[in-house]
Amino acid sequence: MHAWKVHAVRVTSPERGLVLLTATASDPLARPGLASAPAALLSALIGVLENGGAWVMDLRLVPHWLIAGATRSGKSTLLARLITQLAPQQVALVGIDCKGGMELGLFAGRLSALTTCRREAVAVLAALVLDMQDRMRACRTAGFRSIWELPDKLRPIPVVVIVDELAELYLSDGRRESKAEAEQCSTLLLRLAQLGVALGMHLVVAGQRVGSDLGPGVTALRAQLGGRICHRVNDPGTAEITLGDLNKDAVVVAQSITQDEKGVAVCTGPEGGWSRARSHLTSTEEASATARKYAAMTPELPAIDLALAALEGGAE
Numbered sequence: 001m002h003a004w005k006v007h008a009v010r011v012t013s014p015e016r017g018l019v020l021l022t023a024t025a026s027d028p029l030a031r032p033g034l035a036s037a038p039a040a041l042l043s044a045l046i047g048v049l050e051n052g053g054a055w056v057m058d059l060r061l062v063p064h065w066l067i068a069g070a071t072r073s074g075k076s077t078l079l080a081r082l083i084t085q086l087a088p089q090q091v092a093l094v095g096i097d098c099k100g101g102m103e104l105g106l107f108a109g110r111l112s113a114l115t116t117c118r119r120e121a122v123a124v125l126a127a128l129v130l131d132m133q134d135r136m137r138a139c140r141t142a143g144f145r146s147i148w149e150l151p152d153k154l155r156p157i158p159v160v161v162i163v164d165e166l167a168e169l170y171l172s173d174g175r176r177e178s179k180a181e182a183e184q185c186s187t188l189l190l191r192l193a194q195l196g197v198a199l200g201m202h203l204v205v206a207g208q209r210v211g212s213d214l215g216p217g218v219t220a221l222r223a224q225l226g227g228r229i230c231h232r233v234n235d236p237g238t239a240e241i242t243l244g245d246l247n248k249d250a251v252v253v254a255q256s257i258t259q260d261e262k263g264v265a266v267c268t269g270p271e272g273g274w275s276r277a278r279s280h281l282t283s284t285e286e287a288s289a290t291a292r293k294y295a296a297m298t299p300e301l302p303a304i305d306l307a308l309a310a311l312e313g314g315a316e
């Protein structure tokens, strides 16, 4: 009799009547190599999949993403990688970081807008929703159903809205204004997610908590965020919420990610599959240097600038 030590055994059924047993001798993500992928608009090479393939987030294929994970599980590093990959592209990046801009502030030079509190976030999201309505009109006038059918010179620039810590947008301290603001945020995010797909508006939302304890709006938003990434979680429920409606096996694998496996996550693929994967470690220095390098490519979004200026005026 032989006994082998293996890293993992996975039993899957890729098609009816077929059972696939996969055993790996060691964790391919412990020391991942560099995968490569062709550069394409709105596509970002994030890291490697467990099978050695490239882990790509392609916003043209999957427009909106939810990224869950405990503190220090790798969420902000993943966002830094995404920004580094999108920075050289013709896209507008909007950062919403209501923990005072600690994470996304590093990339300010390449962001068309950065909001550091919820009041600003509401103003920016409202301006984006208005802009989206302009885009809708432009498409309708031209007789198209999406901005991608418009001729190049008429096509508005795609916008990727990146949120670090979703809970900051939904929690309220009980005051009436705070509750109203949270509800506004929730309505606007949902609107962007629902209509943004055809109009080149994308949402990438990271959070430690993504459940309905944040309010009823979160469940509706989650349903619109088709792409899912789950890092190590503190409570099994968060993995269930993030991946449960997609695949039970994925939930179990996500729940078994340990504290030492920084940047390891379970991610969904474009065709409904899922994989264990690991992001490339992008240092904040590297990310902010890339953001600085491409700062001149940052598109102006005048409607947002106006909305933020009005806010400042109003606050005085």
Ligand SMILES: Nc1ncnc2c1ncn2[C@@H]1O[C@H](COP(=O)(O)OP(=O)(O)O)[C@@H](O)[C@H]1O
Binding pocket: 069, 070, 071, 072, 073, 074, 075, 076, 077, 078, 262, 263, 264, 278, 279, 280, 281, 282
């Ligand atoms: N893909 C990765 N590979 C190696 N180390 C990573 C990776 N992602 C994150 N880390 C490490 O984990 C730390 C915490 O990650 P971070 O992205 O800040 O977590 P979060 O935003 O979820 O709190 C980082 O400072 C980095 O040292």
Ligand SMILES: [Mg+2]
Binding pocket: 072, 075, 076, 077, 103
């Ligand atoms: Mg973080």
